Amino acid sequence: MILGLLLSPAVASAQSSSSAVEQRVYIQVGGGAQSGSHNLTNTSTFTIYGEQGTIAGAQEYGGGALWNIGGGFRAWRNLHLALNFTRNSDTMDTAVTASVPHPLFLNRPRTANQSIGGLKHEENGFHLAAMWAIPVGENLQFAFGGGPSFVTVKHDFATDARVVEQDAAPNFATVAIQDITLSTADKTAVTINVGAELTYFPFELGDSGKVGATVGFRYAGGTVALPGSTGDVDVKYGGAQFFGAVRVSF
Known part of the structure; x- marks a missing residue:
């Protein structure tokens, strides 16, 4: 009986932590x-x-708002298998520079510049992860892990331009860009994600469910080769992702 009294607090504590x-x-x-x-x-x-x-098109892109939708299930003990979908996009300007040879003199190119806006970079990612959950308290849980990510990258390029002479003979001093040709390319890349989440469950949902809030971090990124003007262009994607979510567990 005495042994049972001594063990009962430990059992209660273990049940509280496992909850x-x-x-x-x-x-x-x-x-x-x-x-x-x-x-x-x-x-x-x-x-x-x-x-x-x-003809060169220079671009700067990346970052911005992110959508994160997902779910998972407890596969074994504290091991969860999760799948999350993320989407983010960026609208970018492209600085187009044309270097055009001179009709009369060698090695004396003329340069023209023009900027065009409204081009887009989009990323849609599916992130699989094995997450190990650690109870921090009765309503608080920390989880960490990683897995493969499949990210579809879609990118707009300025691939060509029509350049005209602005000065007549005999100077031929300047040229101008009149029309810019755009193209879009996309490809799905495979990379690795690592991350961590902290979830707080303040509310009960029925007899067995819980409603809570999650804050998390994930890193998933890499480089994908997309077809450009005269060959493949290395396009970087992804990065550090910070997100918050409403989580329903049952």
């Missing part, structure tokens, strides 16, 4: 932000007046 481990299944909906900024230049070449000219 903080999430129920069998959960879903979450929320959003946040993705950090990071990337740069790229897509260059095409052409031949005129016996020399090579270039």
